[in-house]
Amino acid sequence: MQLEFRHLRVLLAVAEAGSIRKAAARLQLSQPATSAQLKRIEHELGGPLFVRSAEGVKPNENGQYVLRCARDLVVGFDRLREHARSAAEADPGTVAPLRAGGTAGPLVSLLVSALFELVPESRLTIDARRSVHTLVKALSRSKCDIAVYGEFPGFPLPVGESVVTRTLLREPVFVLLAEDHPLAGRERVRLGDLRDEEWVMPEADESGVHAYLHLTCQAAGFTPRVAHVTTDLSVARILVAGRRAVCGVWPSADVPAQGTVQRPLVDVPFHRRLQLAWNPASVPPALAEAVGERLSAAYLSLVRERPRYLAWWEDGGAEFALGTDG
Known part of the structure; x- marks a missing residue:
């Protein structure tokens, strides 16, 4: 697993809540999914960061250091985002429109909603495609700045070397x-x-x-x-x-x-990876990170609106969906 900015918010939520159950509620995740994600983060950082007990969890010495660093990074990230948004809103005429895309369906709707929260509407254009091939071609030719789409294991899409991609989660069929x-x-x-x-x-x-x-x-x-x-x-x-x-x-x-x-399906043999892709020349890392966070949160809200999907999610599916293997 590669440590990402969103993992810092998980650590902070656990520390502030004092228990994995309460942190899961804040993060709008199931308790098993939060616990599994915390274990993966701790493994990536070299060992346990919290002492578990019947009363809850408390950071150990290493955890206290990691949490101090995490808070500094999160505060700095929020300041950067607010400064960037304020500057853009103050002088929108000097900034080119952000071109967002996706394949037709609920994913592009979630992307549009996330971007409307993060950038002024006057700077945003939307291009929803039926063909994922047309979409990734637009990304690779810098005709699209940020997009969301599904990708099947073993069939990577040629988005181009300059495009950055991030797997948000794995969605079962x-x-x-x-x-x-x-x-x-x-x-x-x-x-x-x-x-x-x-x-x-x-x-x-x-x-x-x-x-x-x-x-x-x-x-x-x-x-x-x-x-x-x-x-x-x-x-x-x-x-x-x-x-x-x-x-x-x-x-x-x-x-x-x-x-x-x-x-x-039993054992989830058939699934796709939900990918967020962007051109770093036109999408700063802070914006891409914020979009990814909002997309993940919006998707989880959508899961809760689908009773059959929610039942699968809570019966062990969340660990598969939010895992990094496969």
Whole structure:
């Protein structure tokens, strides 16, 4: 794990709360996810920073030193951000518009909301694309300053050497089934149990989504039959509800039920990395860090609005989603 600025806020929240449970509430995370993240931070910094007891947690000697440094960095970061925003608002005519992008869906909406909080609206332009290939090409050619998109393991997107990327979290694929499907009564579904099903998928593109589905299913012992291709989720839902196909869906998406149910897959074999990417020539590190923090917080709020996703998240899924492996 690479130590990031957001990890300092986790340390400070734990120290100020005096317990992992209270810190988790402040951070809007589950207690297991906060505990796991704290352990990874301590491992990265060389050892325990807190003494655990039944009464809570207290920083040890090394932890006290790390917390002093963390507070100085956080205060300096906040001053830098406020100064940069004040300067931009005082003279908006001298600053080029910030060009933000993403692929169509909830992710770009979260990015737009985060940027509206951080930069004046007069300095922001939005370009939401269907094609992730067009998006990353714009990033690599410096025609887009900051963007958010999904990337499948084993299929990295060519954003260009000058572009900085950060993985926000890993998002699982849930399977969409007809509500009267034999597997609909299960809490989780094994990918291998879908070997005899036909699939409905979006069209193949440079993201590698079709190849990734095939590789993942082949690892589970079968080759998927993609019988239907559509980018229209409402069409896919009709096919699923009629027992003509099954479909992978992102649990963060607002998918109307209407004869269908969503179920998580056992062992999360199929997922994507949610990537924040930016050009450092036009996006300062402090702004990129602040955007990343807001995106992560907004995504967690979205999780809480999806009961099925929230149940998966609280039943061990958060550790997978917020982990750094895979």
